[in-house]
Amino acid sequence: MHKLGSIAAAALIACFVQFLAPLPAAAQAVAGKDYVLVNPAQPTESKGKVEVIEFFSYGCSHCNEFEPLLEKWTKAQGKDVEVRRVPITFGRDVWTPLARMYYSLEALGELDRMHAVVFDAIHNQRVPLNVEATQFEWIASKGIDAKKYQDIYKSFTVQSKVARAQQVAAAYKITGVPTMAVGGRFMTSGSLTGSHEAMLRTIDQLIVTARADIATK
Template sequence: MKKIWLALAGMILAFSASAAQFTDGKQYITLDKPVAGEPQVLEFFSFYCPHCYQFEQVLHVSDNVKKKLPEGTKMTKYHVEFLGPLGKDLTQAWAVAMALGVEDKITSPMFEAVQKTQTVQTTADIRKVFVDAGVKGEEYDAAWNSFVVKSLVAQQEKAAADLQLQGVPAMFVNGKYQLNMQGMDTSSMDIFVQQYADTVKYLVEKK
């Protein structure tokens, strides 16, 4: 656990700040070109991204953010296609998960299969992860090339382009603000996660 935390902290500039203070340019960045119509809270990730694995599976940042969000606030996760040999296929698979409402069922086993056991080498392997997680094969197959899934793929690609996404993990609020991990307090895992979640809540409520 300590090694994993140090690995994540290595990409973050240590910064000592009060969890109660949120400053533009530190814990978050105001986008030069806000993008209208984006989800209230939008997270980008890739199953190929080691830091995304730590973010989700070790630090549970997404879960902590959800707990802090005001009632009625929607949090959306999009997969990016620019990492890994099956990046485009995994983005389409994530669209299938979204269409079928099985994101929570798929996230952990897909991360494990892609990064830990490395058993995802083909599109058939991706399908197997879904089936093993309890998704019926015929439902997966029907969704794969459906209009809904194609639309969700396009939606993910457009959001990444419009927000000029540079890397993952990344989180945006109201298409106006991007969380800035370099400005978070990394003195401990708990403090980092707490401040990250508190910053998202602050930005959601920011007028």
């Protein structure tokens, strides 16, 4: 009995020591596998901060799936990280009204309230918001002044922002969405990392690198 008790005690201690052992660190992101270098590197708009860009479209089902994860992740970031979205069209006529919708909501100060609602309407309720007449009617149903919205939607300012977004996407050589860029130097996507969750883990590592670069300037 004493011998068996000693064996059991030794096994218990071994298990306890194993439990206390540190967990393996997250795998280091690898260039060319988990992310790619932006060539040439692009200027950023967030001076003194780490700029993180999401290239997306309201019409993209993968962007719709990614949005809740990105929103939660964004809220957990420090003050030195600035996340901004760039709605792109890839030259698709059906996506252009959605890019204009994004900037129109932004101009009206309605983006925080409506961003997830737009995704839900398109992908869950199947509302064809890429059709302008439908979009305008839907916007009015959400308590937004219809005339003011249409004036902004058709404005030169919004048209210019949509055009600029396509220029930025071209400079980054975006081929699919959602794609994320960090500090104007790094780019990653779910197709590279294997999942949206892994993409965010990769971005966390890239932010550390970008933050260190800013500190040395």
